[in-house]
Amino acid sequence: MTVELHDLLPAELRRSWVVDGTCPDLDLYSLFRARQIANLHQTAVLDAKGKLCYTALDRKVRCLAVGLRGLGIRPGDVVGVQLPNNRNAVIADLALAALGAVALPFPVGRGVLEAECLLRRAEGVAVIAAVEHRDFHHAADLLALSRSMPALRHVVAVGPGAAPEGTAAWSELMRSDPQAFVPARPDPDSAARILVSSGSEAEPKMIAYSHNALAGGRGNFLASLIPDGTPPRCLFLVPLASAFGSNGTAVTLARHGGTLVLLDHFTPDAALAAVREHEPTHVLGVPTMIRMMLERLDATGERLPVPTALVMGGAPLDETTAEAAAKAFGCPVVNLYGSADGVNCHTGLAHTVPPTDGTGVVAGHPDPRVAEIRIADPDTHAALPGGAVGEIISRGPMTPLCYVAAPDLDARYRTPDGWVRTGDLGYLDPDGVLHVVGRLKDIVIRGGANISPAEVERQLSSHPQVCDVVCVGVPDPLMGERLAACVVPRSGQTPTLEELRAHLTDRGLERQKHPERLLVVDALPLTPAGKPDRAALRERLTADLPATPAADPGPPLAQAS
Structure with a gap:
């Protein structure tokens, strides 16, 4: 059985974006071809193995597609992909698109319980996974999992390393004859990929995109970040298997004919080396990654080749990081506000340092060719007037089809006419600039008073002794x-909780919102998707009761009804 993936947008609206040229009306493999x-020997991928041109990549894609078709993979089948950032992940993406199958990528490092949740709910018929990567043995783990999941018929094991008995070896599939392949040519408005987002749900959300x-x-x-139309050279610090990373194969290669620069695992030293060696036009990462790189640059004073843009998303960007990054990289810093659920807005190339307001870096001008944005009443979904704070909702050419096997999420996060409810609070100013001011749910409730961790993080990030900070x-x-x-902390400088609280007082943040515990770490733990791992920090704080407590900041604020 194939999971049902229906489109929650009106069909005539979806087709209008094809008629006016906003969408190409071609499947991803046809675009790639x-x-x-058009450019047979353009470099498609730069990874640890070196360069791979478009023609060589296409041959490998066709080989894999023939091999997967031989395993019984058919149009509409969901196939999981758990591979590190390298050429094999790109080959898998394109081969599944060429078969008309639906790719379900999730990053290496995610455990077998999450993999089971994703594959079972999406009715995955196969999964492509690494034999070994950084002490993980995903192929073997997923093979064991498949024995209790009748729908999961095949595990494709990708080396290096011997494929576990009972799996299909990637190396064998890649020996297929590429001449025998005829692409499926799926409907461009049909599902191509499922994005995974942890969000605030008990289980990861899965969102289907066409x-x-x-x-x-x-x-x-x-395209809005490519001023001269030259094919981009994009260094992805985030996993291609993440929502942010979905701008890799489908966008950088298939849409724009560019080059992917890939690291199989992020470290600040490897990322800086890639910037030096490959001179990317665009560097894409989360703010925590960039802060790690900036700390290395602070120590060396090195000047890097100047990209066209440094694009930061996946977590709020603070003013201190934006200013330091613009100075160190010498290019516009782009603040990307977006999510797997279907929202996108950014600050563009007009400013080297993105504009700010009283709450931090703004989200930028919404682009209706990507996603129109409105501010709505959270309860009625009715549009609010300009300047009013309400829930940010989004609808446009990038709007996904639906949540996967989750009608409750469709009902909760999509309006009857297809708008995506983000759960974020914001407003549009008189110039049409979007300002994000908080989350409907992402709050800490202290004695009945609501505290926004993002608000406190923004203020703490400006402390001279703070390199990076997360509040939980x-x-x-x-x-x-x-x-x-x-x-x-910054090198050799460890602030005390009292110093941080005094800084917040100086910045005008009321005492009841000040942190009451301090945990000093050498580096923030990251999730497999590259974002700060708040759950791991919370677990450590819960176990580490002696972590520095503050004097009681006073009685709880009265909560308005």
């Missing part, structure tokens, strides 16, 4: 929750 034919939504909507986002709520028997600051 057009790029390959070929047009990826290459058209998301493709228009990257920790359980408390008296107040319900208390706020904790997890701080990476």
Whole structure:
């Protein structure tokens, strides 16, 4: 059985973006083939193995597609992909698109329980996984999992290393005859990829995207950051298997004919080496990654080749990081506000340092060729007037089809006419600039008073002794929750909790919002998707009760009804 993936947007609206040229109306593999034919020897991928041109990549894609078809993979089948950032992940992406199958990528390092949840709910018929990567043995783990999942018929094991008995060896599939392959040519408005987002749900959310939504909507986002139309050379610090990383194969290669520069694992030293060696036009990462790189550059004073843009998304960007990054990289810093659920807005190339307001870096001008944005009443979904704060909702060419096997999420996060509810609060100013001011749910409730961790993080990031910071709520028997600051100090400088609280007072943040615990760490733990791992920090704080407590900041604020 194939999972049902329906489109929650009106069909006539979806087709209107094809008619006006906003979306290309071609499947991802056909777009890629057009790029390959136009420039046979353009470099498609730069990874640890070196260069791979479009023609060589296409041959490998066809080999894999023939091999997968021989395993019984058919149009509409969901196939999981758990591979590191290298050429094999790109080959798998394109081969599945050429078969008309639906790719379900998730990053290496995610455990077998999450993999089971994803594959079972999406009715995955196969999964392509690494034999070994950084002490993980995903292929063997997934093979064991498949024995309790009748729908999961095949595990394709990708070396290096011997394929476990019972799996299909990638190396054998790649020996297939590429001449025998005839592409499926799926409907461009049909599902091509499922994006995974942890969000605030108990289980990861899965969101289905069509070929047009990826290459058209998301493709228009990257197009706005390519001033002269030259094919981009994009260094992806985030996993291609993440939502942010979905701008890799489908957008950078298939839509724009560019080059992917890939690291199989992020470290600040490897990322800086890639910038030096490959001179990317675009560097894409989360702010925490960039802060790690900036710390290395602070120590060496090195000047890097100047990219066209440094694009930061996946987490809020603070003013201090934006200014330091613009100075160090010498290019515009682009603040990307977006999510797997279907929202995108960014600050563009007009400013070297993105504009700010009283709450931090703004989100930028919405682009209707990517996603139109409105501000709505959270309860009625009715549009609010300009300047009013409400829930940010989004609809446009990049809008996904639906949530996968989750009608409850469709009902909760999509309006009857297809708008995506982000759960974020914001407003549009008189110039049409989007300002994000907080989350409907992402709050710490201390004694009945709501505290926004993002608000406190923005203010703490400007402290001279703070390199990076994440704030989380920790359980408390008296107040319900208390706020904790997890701080990476600058070299040789470790602030005390009292110093941080004094800084917040100077910045005008009321005392009841100050952190009451401090955890100092050498580096923030990252999730497999490259974002700060708040759950790991919360777990450490919960276990580490002696972590520095503050004097009680006073009684809880009265909560308005």
